[in-house]
Amino acid sequence: MIIDERMSAFIDSLDKGNTPFLNEIEKFAIETDVPIIRRSMQSLLKFLLAYAKPKNILEVGTAIGFSALLMSEYAPKDCHITTIEKYEKRIPIARENFRKGGKDEQITLLEGDATEILQELTGTYDMIFMDAAKGQYINFLPDILRLLAPGGLLISDNVLQDGDIIESRFAVTRRNRTIHARMREYLYELKHHPQLETVILPVGDGATLSTRLSDR
Numbered sequence: 326m327i328i329d330e331r332m333s334a335f336i337d338s339l340d341k342g343n344t345p346f347l348n349e350i351e352k353f354a355i356e357t358d359v360p361i362i363r364r365s366m367q368s369l370l371k372f373l374l375a376y377a378k379p380k381n382i383l384e385v386g387t388a389i390g391f392s393a394l395l396m397s398e399y400a401p402k403d404c405h406i407t408t409i410e411k412y413e414k415r416i417p418i419a420r421e422n423f424r425k426g427g428k429d430e431q432i433t434l435l436e437g438d439a440t441e442i443l444q445e446l447t448g449t450y451d452m453i454f455m456d457a458a459k460g461q462y463i464n465f466l467p468d469i470l471r472l473l474a475p476g477g478l479l480i481s482d483n484v485l486q487d488g489d490i491i492e493s494r495f496a497v498t499r500r501n502r503t504i505h506a507r508m509r510e511y512l513y514e515l516k517h518h519p520q521l522e523t524v525i526l527p528v529g530d531g532a533t534l535s536t537r538l539s540d541r
Contacts, residue, residue, distance in 0.1 A: 485531025
């Protein structure tokens with residue numbers, strides 16, 4: 326845990342909850358070991374959507390569609406969400422969830438490798454939510470910056486790796502060292518990039534909020 330488990334549970338207990346359909350998807354995800362955003366990140370997203378009121382959202386990492394559906398519930402009614410997923414087994418589940426939720430026109434699911442899809446996207450997005458393979462965040466960043474509108478908000482989830490991010494690379498398991506190094510590089514870039522202003526928050530498994538500064 327990034328913060329005390331009891332404190333986290335107390336804060337989560339104050340949340341007013343989600344729709345029955347979102348609760349159903351969350352229950353399915355927990356039972357089938359599908360990773361979805363934690364309760365604290367759900368609360369943060371709801372706040373940011375209410376505050377920023379984005380009209381055009383890009384999500385990198387759909388899984389079974391929980392976070393895209395949550396954003397569609399709390400974003401402005403005329404908001405459109407584009408979400409990217411490459412894991413073939415989860416794509417049909419996500420599509421069915423969008424259909425069941427009546428959101429298949431509001432949410433566009435792009436199938437394939439995010440690295441390739443991001444390169445092909447044009448236009449800009451008011452909000453971008455990064456929740457895909459953690460070791461790829463740094464590789465996605467050049468296209469993410471190109472696609473993020475000035476004044477737009479970039480949200481990156483799971484950036485503190487259950488606290489392992491502060492450890493020496495030799496203190497993490499060998500199989501996680503590449504991801505560990507890449508995430509440290511990603512956080513450094515977010516904090517030092519001249520086009521971004523970024524804050525790192527100990528929410529859930531760690532999150533960053535970055536806004537793209539207007540061209541000077």
